[in-house]
Amino acid sequence: MLRVDLNADQATVRTSEVFxxxxxxxxxxxIPLGALTQALGDRAFGLLVLIFALPNIIPMIPGVSTISGVVIAIVGLQMLIGRHDPWLPAFIADRGLPRAETAKMIERAIPWVxxxxxxxxPRxxxxxRGVMRMLIGAMFVMLGVVLALPLSWIGNFPPGVALLIMSVGFLEEDGLLVGAAHILGLLATLLVVVIVGGVIAGAAWLIG
Incomplete structure (x- = not known):
């Protein structure tokens, strides 16, 4: 099985090359998700979030939005509690991503990355690092929950972009990108709250 191990040459291997x-x-x-998690090595947290954020930006794999949100939330929760490597429950690890569609999605995403x-x-x-790494995990959890909601692509795109920027910033150790992504993530969450509130208010008006 291919293992994407970046530990030996962290300075020269970029996220796009691994991708x-x-x-x-x-x-x-x-592509089995369990094998994917094992292959990514020490950078698995950021790369898993990056992989599962993409279907919400480039919707080429139908029905992945909810599962991607669940995976991102699980990954973020493990960062929040201080785990050093991610673990996926069997019901997720045993699932797989369609290889052809994933390859096309990655090729379209590479220019963004x-x-x-x-x-x-690095800045x-x-x-x-440290407590701020846990804060990144908390943001992954929040945005993962947002993505798991039954929203349209319009509702998924803003949190997907925030996750893309945050995961690359985390992988490349760029604190400024991470900070910008925190702001985008909060704005994206606020936007989704407004959208969901509008839908609920509209439904209540129609019913009553």
């Missing part, structure tokens, strides 16, 4: 190798994991027509990488560099490191 391109993900579709070679496993065999058959699907590379643009963020061109801006990213404000305190924003990605």
């Amino acid at each position: 391109r190798g993900l579709t070679r994991l496993g065999e058959g027509e699907t 590379e643009k963020l990488e061109s801006l990213a560099r 404000a490191l305190f924003m990605t």
Whole structure:
């Protein structure tokens, strides 16, 4: 099984390079999520969030939005409680991503990731470590819950973008990107609350 191990050459291997190798994991027509988690090594938290944020920005895999939100929330919760490597429950780990659609999604997403990488560099490191790492986990949980809601692509896109920026910032140890993503995440959550509130108010008006 391919293992994407970045520990030996952390300084030269960029997120986009690792990303391109993900579709070679496993065999058959699907990419097993359990194998994906094991293969990502120490950077699995950020890469898992990045992978599962993308279907909410580039909706090429039908029905992934809810499961992606659940996975992101689980990953964030484990960061919040201080785990050093992610664990997925069997009912999620045994599932798989369609290989062909995932490969297409990654190819379309690579330019986005590379643009963020061109801006990213190690700075404000305190924003990605220690207590602030736990805060990143809390934001992953909140945005994961938002994505798990039965929203349209319009509702999923803003939190998806916030997760994309935060995961790349976390992976590249760029505290400024992470800080910007916190602001975007809060705004995205507020937007979703307004949308859901409007739907509920509209339904109440129609009923009553």
